[in-house]
Amino acid sequence: MRTKRKAIAFTAIAASTALILSGCSGGGAEGGGGETPETLTVATWVDIPPELLEQFTDETGIKVEVNSFADGASAQTVLRNGLASDGAGLSDLHLVELDWWTEMMALPEDWVTLPAVEDRWVDWKVTQGSVGDEIKGYGMDIGPLAIAYDSTLMEAAGLPSDPEGFTEFIGGEDATWESFLDAGRQFSEASDAAWIDSTSTAIQAAINQLPAAFEDPDTGDALPLAENDDVEELFTMFGDAAEEGVSAGVGIGHADWGAGFQARRWATVITPAWATGIIAENAAGLEGWRIANAFPDGGGNWGGSFFAVPAAGEHTDAAVELADFLTSPEAAVSMFLLNGQFPSQLDAMQDPAVSETANEFFGGQETGAIYAGLAESAGDKAAGGYRGVNFAGIQTLVMDGIRRIESGSEDAAAAWASSVAEFDALGLTD
Amino acid sequence: MTSQTAATRRIGFSRNLSRWDIKVSPYLYISPFFLSFAIFGLFPIVFNIWVALHDWDRRLGQGDFVGLDNFTWVLNQPAFWTALQNTFSIFVLSLVPQLILALIIAAILDQNLRTKTFWRMGVLVPFVVMPVASAMIFSQVFGQFGLVTPLMHELGWFSDVDSPFFHNRFLSHVAIATMIIFRWTGYNALIFLAAMQTVPRDMYEAATIDGAGRARQFFSITIPSIRPTMIFVVLTMTIGGLQVFDEARVFDGAGTGGTGQGGADNQWLTTVLYLFNLGFGDWQDRMGQAAAVAWLFAAVIIFFTLLNFFVTRAISTSTSKPTRASRLAAKRLSEKGRTR
Numbered sequence: 001m002r003t004k005r006k007a008i009a010f011t012a013i014a015a016s017t018a019l020i021l022s023g024c025s026g027g028g029a030e031g032g033g034g035e036t037p038e039t040l041t042v043a044t045w046v047d048i049p050p051e052l053l054e055q056f057t058d059e060t061g062i063k064v065e066v067n068s069f070a071d072g073a074s075a076q077t078v079l080r081n082g083l084a085s086d087g088a089g090l091s092d093l094h095l096v097e098l099d100w101w102t103e104m105m106a107l108p109e110d111w112v113t114l115p116a117v118e119d120r121w122v123d124w125k126v127t128q129g130s131v132g133d134e135i136k137g138y139g140m141d142i143g144p145l146a147i148a149y150d151s152t153l154m155e156a157a158g159l160p161s162d163p164e165g166f167t168e169f170i171g172g173e174d175a176t177w178e179s180f181l182d183a184g185r186q187f188s189e190a191s192d193a194a195w196i197d198s199t200s201t202a203i204q205a206a207i208n209q210l211p212a213a214f215e216d217p218d219t220g221d222a223l224p225l226a227e228n229d230d231v232e233e234l235f236t237m238f239g240d241a242a243e244e245g246v247s248a249g250v251g252i253g254h255a256d257w258g259a260g261f262q263a264r265r266w267a268t269v270i271t272p273a274w275a276t277g278i279i280a281e282n283a284a285g286l287e288g289w290r291i292a293n294a295f296p297d298g299g300g301n302w303g304g305s306f307f308a309v310p311a312a313g314e315h316t317d318a319a320v321e322l323a324d325f326l327t328s329p330e331a332a333v334s335m336f337l338l339n340g341q342f343p344s345q346l347d348a349m350q351d352p353a354v355s356e357t358a359n360e361f362f363g364g365q366e367t368g369a370i371y372a373g374l375a376e377s378a379g380d381k382a383a384g385g386y387r388g389v390n391f392a393g394i395q396t397l398v399m400d401g402i403r404r405i406e407s408g409s410e411d412a413a414a415a416w417a418s419s420v421a422e423f424d425a426l427g428l429t430d
Numbered sequence: 431m432t433s434q435t436a437a438t439r440r441i442g443f444s445r446n447l448s449r450w451d452i453k454v455s456p457y458l459y460i461s462p463f464f465l466s467f468a469i470f471g472l473f474p475i476v477f478n479i480w481v482a483l484h485d486w487d488r489r490l491g492q493g494d495f496v497g498l499d500n501f502t503w504v505l506n507q508p509a510f511w512t513a514l515q516n517t518f519s520i521f522v523l524s525l526v527p528q529l530i531l532a533l534i535i536a537a538i539l540d541q542n543l544r545t546k547t548f549w550r551m552g553v554l555v556p557f558v559v560m561p562v563a564s565a566m567i568f569s570q571v572f573g574q575f576g577l578v579t580p581l582m583h584e585l586g587w588f589s590d591v592d593s594p595f596f597h598n599r600f601l602s603h604v605a606i607a608t609m610i611i612f613r614w615t616g617y618n619a620l621i622f623l624a625a626m627q628t629v630p631r632d633m634y635e636a637a638t639i640d641g642a643g644r645a646r647q648f649f650s651i652t653i654p655s656i657r658p659t660m661i662f663v664v665l666t667m668t669i670g671g672l673q674v675f676d677e678a679r680v681f682d683g684a685g686t687g688g689t690g691q692g693g694a695d696n697q698w699l700t701t702v703l704y705l706f707n708l709g710f711g712d713w714q715d716r717m718g719q720a721a722a723v724a725w726l727f728a729a730v731i732i733f734f735t736l737l738n739f740f741v742t743r744a745i746s747t748s749t750s751k752p753t754r755a756s757r758l759a760a761k762r763l764s765e766k767g768r769t770r
Contacts, residue, residue, distance in 0.1 A: 080710070103714055106490060255569040256576075390714075395712075404694045426507075427503065
């Protein structure tokens with residue numbers, strides 16, 4: 001009995017000492033490190049082709065360990081906490097999504113400035129990945145916007161189901177959100193299914209097309225939502241459509257999303273290039289999903305990510321080398337073939353492996369070529385608008401408003417009013 | 431002369447040493463707990479006051495001193511009050527059925543069952559499942575295409591909404607309360623079981639001889655005997671139940687990329703989830719406000735825990751007046767003792 005108690009006491013002391021010690025250590029790592037390390041760690045939520053990592057090991061002798069996350073949000077949380085604790089728990093190299101790029105760059109010194117690589121990326125991708133003149137991230141993929149649709153449901157509703165016919169149906173080359181939603185109203189009359197999975201996703205895409213949605217690019221201050229006519233116009237347009245029932249009210253990531261695909265509850269989904277793989281996974285086993293060749297209001301970009309090197313890492317030089325390697329055009333091509341992420345590298349976009357590979361899930365369509373065309377026609381809009389520190393928060397308020405309309409708790413006018421009231425209560429514009 | 435003083439000094443030293451041993455050692459023995467508590471418990475609590483009084487950015491850290499501004503800001507947020515209401519609604523919805531179920535399960539386990547240990551371990555299985563894992567499974571059950579919703583629609587309930595559990599405020603509370611009940615009932619049942627086993631068997635025997643049925647025995651002997659344990663369970667449930675977070679966050683599929691922010695209309699936004707959204711969510715610079723929520727909520731919890739404590743204590747002391755059955759049982763007992 002006594003020895004047992006002693007053992008317990010000893011364990012308790014040992015445990016608490018360990019806790020104290022581990023609390024003090026960590027985060028002591030200073031930047032720099034020209035030596036060649038044995039291993040490098042990469043934090044990512046997308047799959048990296050193993051042969052790519054093997055090739056890097058062959059060339060440099062450095063092993064690469066992948067810290068893989070289930071989704072971008074988990075990777076974001078880990079990165080956020082790591083930066084806030086001076087680099088503790090961070091990997092040598094991190095994949096950063098455009099949607100939370102601004103947040104991670106709050107303190108540019110947290111990140112190693114990367115050497116310029118001439119003519120590798122589309123210009124705006126380099127601009128997005130820079131803070132001032134300093135390049136902080138090497139672009140991996142971009143997210144040209146497209147619309148995926150279920151040709152089976154279209155056919156059942158007696159509407160055009162082939163990609164050309166569908167593209168014409170939503171407005172053709174000059175499609176607007178208005179014409180897209182009108183097509184939805186027409187579809188809703190002929191079908192029991194909803195036109196789109198969620199109008200809150202659609203408004204997010206439309207917000208991505210605005211040059212400065214919520215904040216003043218010069219000062220970074222939030223614009224009063226009540227006077228934000230551009231956003232209100234979008235809100236009313238999507239809100240009215242939601243009220244008329246064109247939306248199933250189940251957006252990407254919602255608990256019901258996968259089941260909704262399997263039950264064929266909606267005909268269209270806003271699909272940035274990186275979402276093609278996610279849709280193929282959730283709609284696994286279903287025939288008939290296709291991608292349309294036009295996008296409302298001339299297209300745009302949603303998301304896309306960067307490889308960036310935390311300055312707190314011990315082997316920053318080697319990590320920069322790995323970032324360079326993983327964002328080479330060749331690497332981008334093999335990423336596209338594995339996950340469907342559309343490359344931001346000019347040479348990779350031209351590569352026949354990207355433009356001419358038939359996508360099995362989307363009925364053999366050459367999705368690479370379609371996204372290349374959409375990225376080109378998006379033009380300046382592809383670069384996306386200004387995002388300040390409050391962008392994500394305000395966007396959530398607006399999207400929640402649309403969700404309230406979708407679920408039937410408020411009509412469009414009331415939902416806008418309550419989103420504005422919530423915004424005002426935050427006191428951002430006082 | 432000198433050697434003599436050295437000897438006395440040595441005696442003095444060893445005496446001092448043993449005196450210190452008696453006085454200081456106990457504190458050393460218990461110090462690991464207090465040290466780790468000071469670092470991981472007390473320091474964050476005190477530091478939190480500091481954070482609550484400042485503008486605080488997640489990455490850039492401390493900003494200007496703002497006094498009580500963060501507190502007034504929080505009190506002016508409609509979402510804060512909604513979150514408080516939701517928290518209490520979920521708490522009440524989970525507490526009451528949980529208590530009743532746990533008591534019934536414990537009473538059954540207290541009987542002479544075959545393979546006792548198997549059943550006892552069995553009720554603990556839901557507790558072993560990670561809260562997030564069970565929440566994700568339940569969110570599928572309550573989803574639009576899950577187990578419950580199509581059935582409800584068939585019966586004509588809430589058929590005007592696609593996904594009533596993600597829409598209706600009360601139903602979302604019921605769903606989240608179900609997850610909590612699923613997880614905690616077995617745990618509480620075991621605590622009740624431990625208490626029930628300390629009740630003298632003689633009382634049951636006596637009651638059986640007097641002709642009291644199982645139900646009567648349960649209400650007149652078991653329940654009054656385990657009252658102190660019930661107070662303990664209710665208190666811990668109050669503290670734990672008010673802090674509900676995991677279930678609410680994962681309910682609509684966060685973790686797989688969903689928003690996890692408590693619903694578009696804040697239907698299932700709980701106070702701790704609100705705190706989390708402020709401090710670690712979309713906003714970069716609301717750590718101070720989040721700290722203020724923590725303090726306001728701590729005050730609320732302390733208030734209700736005290737209230738609960740006094741109410742349950744009042745109940746447990748006021749019923750010292752014996753019921754007829756227990757009086758009879760006691761009489762039997764004493765007679766039994768006398769005949770021996």
